[in-house]
Amino acid sequence: MMRSLYSGVSGLQNHQTRMDVIGNNVSNVNTIGFKKGRVIFQDMISQGMRGAARPTEELGGVNPMQVGLGMTVATIDTIHTQGSLQSTGNTTDLAIQGNGFFILSQGDKEYYSRAGAFGLDEGGMLVNPANGMRVQGWEAETIDGETYLNTASDTSDLFIPVGSKDPASATTEVELACNLDKRTPEILPGAGTADTREGTWTIDKDIYDSFGNVHKMTISFTKNPGVNNQWNVSVNVDENGENPTNTTLDIGAENNADGTFTMEFDNLGALTAAFDAQGDTITEGNLLIPVSFDVIDSTPGADGAPIRQTLNLNLGEVGSYTNTVTQFAETSSTKAFRQNGYSMGYLETFQIDSRGVITGVYSNGTNRSLGQVALASFINPGGLEKGGESTYMATINSGEANIGPSGIAGKGKFISGALEMSNVDLAEQFTDMIVTQRGFQANSKSITTSDTMLQELLSLKR
Helix, strand or coil: CHHHHHHHHHHHHHHHHHHHHHHHHHHCCCCCCCCCEEEEEEECCEEEEECCECCCCCCCCECCEEEECCEEEEEEEECCCCCCEEECCCCCEEEEECECEEEEEECCEEEEECCCECEECCCCEEECCCCCCEEEEEECEEECCEEECCCCCCCEECECCCCCEECCECCCEEEEEEEEECCCCCCCCCCCCCCCCCCEEEEEEEEECCCCCEEEEEEEEEECCCCCCEEEEEEEECCCCCCCCCCEECCCCCCECCCEEEEEECCCCCEEEEECCCCCEECCCEEEEEEEEEEECCCCCCCCCEEEEEEEEEEEECCCCCCCEEEECCCCCCEEEEECCECCEEEEEEEECCCCEEEEEECCCCEEEEEEECEEECCCHHHCEEEECCEEECCCCCCCCEEECCCCCCECEEEECEEECCCCCHHHHHHHHHHHHHHHHHHHHHHHHHHHHHHHHHHHHC
16 A cells, blocks of 8 residues: 555656756747757566466466556656757857757866857957857968868867958969950051050959059050961050059060060960060960069158069960960950959958858958867767756766867758757647646545545544
8 A cells, every 4th residue: 555655656756857847948948059858757666476487287377466666767868959040140140050069168178059149259259158158169270371270180269350450462373364356457567556556455453562552464465467376465564653663574584574475376266375575485284474573662761672573474274265365256355353462451250151160351352261160079969968058068978079170970060140949849848748747646646545545444443
């Protein structure tokens, strides 16, 4: 009789625990990155009344006879299914689509979270503004002017230097492309100036010196009189400027002081060679024409001596029709479509892509990688211990954190300007609430019924 009382008590206590978990799920229905809990019950030990017996020649086997002594909580699991994504439009808000956790640092301690409501603090660190924990990732490294992200190194705090300067960079290459019209009439010597006479194609392109000053490069293409498939090219920097820049070409060992050279095409319109008046010729690979000009530092206190700057005029690859100058019977469209110099600029804003790469946008039009957000994954995410404030801590059963970039080793991807909502399903929770209430009522009924039976037993003496 007493066993039924204690079985009912265990049922009441553990259904209360289940109701506690359901109540926590419902209370966090709008908590970003929250993962719902689930309670699993199992029966407790059973008291043996009779053991089992094996069959004999005369009788069959006998099953054991046991009376259960109640139930207990087997596990309280954390269900790490994907939550819905809510768009916020805030650049620093991040959601993870797929597996993985953000890594947050508090001193030497590391925490893991799915809540990506981040922001910048006064020092430019990417943090969780609710508790100040710093988001971990890899900062970009600049080597010989090139930016690299070494995701094989240890993670560190992510720093976004809003308002920092991007130094000016001199133009080192100007790329040409598109077409020169094969039907262009030839220009006889003395027919007029190259800028005004019919049959010359002229293009302009802004280029930059090492101080960030803008210079105007003018390139004129004129069909070579009496020679098929050849064009004479004249290059000048600041041709009409106040300070002459002394533009020269250096295809070979000797400079071409007048800044001219000749392009040659085959009958199929593909570029084949470039040469100057001294007979220096290039016929393979990308045809790079070195162009040099003088830059005068007009800063007060400077000595005014010219600084020689050299860039490559890239005509394109020999024999190619892609991103190169061609000669077909179509309207001339050749242009300088790209140059790699720029003036000094300030970091105005930044963007985060699906790989977690943070790209800075500068006022001079350049974009540079500033860092990359790291992701941590676990063999058994259910083994993580909740640390409060929507964070988790690694345990001996979760396994060590596997830290790496998104999209590697099963890790998910980032969605910028969005947050992952709770994965709590209210319909499911309300249904579990009803079932839990019924279980609690049934266990309380077993206790009251056992009490009534004990009262009847005690009344037998009267």
